Amino acid sequence: MITPMRSSRPTVSVVVPIYNVERYLRICVDSLLRQTLPSMEIILVDDGSPDSSGRIADELAAEHDCVKTVHQQNGGLGPARNTGIEHASGEYVGFVDSDDWVDPDMFKGLYDAAKRRHADIVFGGHKDMVNGKVNTVKSHPLAGMTLTTKSQILDIRERLFGHLPDDAEIEAFPMRVWTGIYRNDFLKEHCLRFKAILSEDTIFNLSAYQQAQVISFTDGTAYCYRMDNQPSIMRTFSAKKLKQYEGFIDELFHIAEQDPRRERCLLRAKRMAIDYCRLYVGLIAGGRLSWRQQLVETKRLTSSEMFHKYCRDYPMDKLPRQQRLFHEALLKNGLNTALLLLHMRQLLKKRIWK
Known part of the structure; x- marks a missing residue:
């Protein structure tokens, strides 16, 4: 089921994959509804969630014209994001995990930078949150920079593969998609989609960096990454x-x-x-x-x-x-x-x- 949307093009389409997040979904969506950037759309992709997340998503779509829901059989995070991309009509596309939330100025900061720099991609930083409080503020290491040549972009893209032996830094170079926005026409032109694979963000960004003409980085840290004890595919052991x-x-x-x-x-x-x-x-x-x-x-x-x-x-x-x-x-x-x-x-x- 897809709820109808207005005809004018949104500024940013935010894709929110949903699976077993009934505790967090309204908090996440409320933070998106409070964004200072006008004319956004929020796409909630119910990835066959067995809890009440799908019902909550439908309720949110009924309450707000800027929210639409898509229901599908469970396919994983990457395919759920791909479904969101297919339904996104905004100038830019962003991704927010449904157990996280964002500060009110996040997407305005990213969108303004994108329009100012004519960028295909814009990234910011984030905050690690524990029990609702800021644990660590992580600005993007390239904050304030804009890459405008293929050589500059490929220099940075190389860092997505990992550290070199002589690298002094311990932190991995930021690879997550949820601190950025991507120009929608750019995604469509190059058929950029997520693979059904672990660490899909890294693989996706390797392709995105390769195709981009301009990538800009802001000093914002408005994304709030929840680090409580909720289950996570990256933090839970399985023999698989x-x-x-x-x-x-x-x-x-x-x-x-x-x-x-x-x-x-x-x-x-x-x-x-x-x-x-x-x-x-x-x-x-x-x-x-x-x-x-x-x-x-x-x-x-x-x-x-x-x-x-x-x-x-x-x-x-x-x-x-x-x-x-x-x-x-x-x-x-x-x-x-x-x-x-x-x-x-x-x-x-x-x-x-x-």
Whole structure:
């Protein structure tokens, strides 16, 4: 069911994929309804949610002319966003996860920058939120810059593959789509769509950066990323997750191999593979598994094709000290040590958040 929309073209279409978010959906949509940018549309894509999210979405669409709902069978985050893109009529398209929210000036800031710079894409920063309070403010590292040449854009695009061995920074380069907006005609012209894959934002942005003529970055941090204890596909352990990680890393390497800067991009992708190994063991350590089960799952990782193909010949001496100790433990089959390091890291994180 699709609710009717007015005929004039909206400024920004905000796509909100929905799945099991009945607790958060109204908060998310209320923040979009309070935007200072006029003439926006909000597209709620009910991805076959088994809770009451779909009903709430219909109620919101009935209450507000700028909201429309689309219901579909469950297909995952990427396909839900694609459905939203297909129904978007705005000049620009943005994405907001349905358990997050945004400050009132977010889309005005992005849209004004896009029009001022004639940009295909504009990105800002975000805030990590814990229990409704700001935990960390993360400005975009390129805030205030505008990339207007292919060389400039490709220099930055390379960073989406991951860190180089000598990179000093620890934080990954921002890859999420929800801090930005994309020119709708640009998306359509280049048939830019999400793949049904884990970390779909990175793969999507690799294509978007490749095609863009102008990319601008603002100093805004108006996106509020919820970091409470709600379930997350990226933070919940599942035995299927290893195959999903391998699928993403394989796709990343496939793209890197076709890049004109092949060797550098492949080296960055190897670092990404190492980071995903650490993330996977972190999920194991944070799951409700016995110690024996944790060892079994960690062994499954070190026996995987991803680990052997992409992680074994990386220059270990270039990794930050803690990461080097962890990865050396995996390489030497010191699974107990690797797990203990991850458990210690998680305990420290919990203390910081308290």
